[in-house]
Amino acid sequence: ETGVTQTPRHLVMGMTNKKSLKCEQHLGHNAMYWYKQSAKKPLELMFVYNFKEQTENNSVPSRFSPECPNSSHLFLHLHTLQPEDSALYLCASSPGTSQETQYFGPGTRLLVL
Amino acid sequence: TQLLEQSPQFLSIQEGENLTVYCNSSSVFSSLQWYRQEPGEGPVLLVTVVTGGEVKKLKRLTFQFGDARKDSSLHITAAQPGDTGLYLCAGAGLTGGGNKLTFGTGTQLKVEL
Numbered sequence: 001e002t003g004v005t006q007t008p009r010h011l012v013m014g015m016t017n018k019k020s021l022k023c024e025q026h027l028g029h030n031a032m033y034w035y036k037q038s039a040k041k042p043l044e045l046m047f048v049y050n051f052k053e054q055t056e057n058n059s060v061p062s063r064f065s066p067e068c069p070n071s072s073h074l075f076l077h078l079h080t081l082q083p084e085d086s087a088l089y090l091c092a093s094s095p096g097t098s099q100e101t102q103y104f105g106p107g108t109r110l111l112v113l
Numbered sequence: 114t115q116l117l118e119q120s121p122q123f124l125s126i127q128e129g130e131n132l133t134v135y136c137n138s139s140s141v142f143s144s145l146q147w148y149r150q151e152p153g154e155g156p157v158l159l160v161t162v163v164t165g166g167e168v169k170k171l172k173r174l175t176f177q178f179g180d181a182r183k184d185s186s187l188h189i190t191a192a193q194p195g196d197t198g199l200y201l202c203a204g205a206g207l208t209g210g211g212n213k214l215t216f217g218t219g220t221q222l223k224v225e226l
Contacts, residue, residue, distance in 0.1 A: 002155065002157065004155070042217060043216035043219075048213065101146065106153065107153075107155050
């Protein structure tokens with residue numbers, strides 16, 4: 001248990017569906033991250049939030065829309081996804097804005113049909 | 114773009130054997146972290162190395178940061194089935210990258226009885 005939870009753990013959706021991934025951290029951290037992990041590819045940083053403000057958007061398509069209502073919660077809203085978006089989506093948090101350890105959630109395994 | 118190449122990509126060994134995983138880059142990093150990821154879970158931090166030439170030990174695991182802070186190695190002595198997992202190195206950049214980490218390509222280790 002790393003103190004970072006993600007729901008759902010598994011998700012299957014059609015290309016026309018809209019769904020949301022949720023991440024919650026119980027560590028009192030101020031930075032939160034979304035990563036995409038695909039087979040045979042390095043972990044890809046998608047978004048970074050520091051103190052609820054988005055500080056990084058790593059050229060992510062607009063069909064992925066993040067939301068950070070407070071420092072403890074992070075959402076990833078999904079709409080009109082493509083099959084190549086199927087992957088493990090990992091949420092992480094860290095204490096602040098320096099290069100500290102990141103604590104990862106267990107991920108959401110997404111399959112887009 | 115800072116890239117981290119890990120080798121080998123896959124490794125399958127017998128219990129009791131020794132192994133070394135390498136993490137190489139042409140870029141200099143201010144620090145380097147090693148994570149282990151088990152199936153169905155997110156990556157968990159094993160160690161952070163900061164100083165060039167630094168060596169850290171964690172039970173049967175020995176981590177070394179290269180003198181020039183461009184590369185790192187992970188050596189496991191007398192591997193056990195519990196060491197099975199995906200090993201990821203992650204570098205923190207020097208150029209004001211804030212809290213961004215660059216993850217390596219990963220080494221999938223399987224230790225069999």
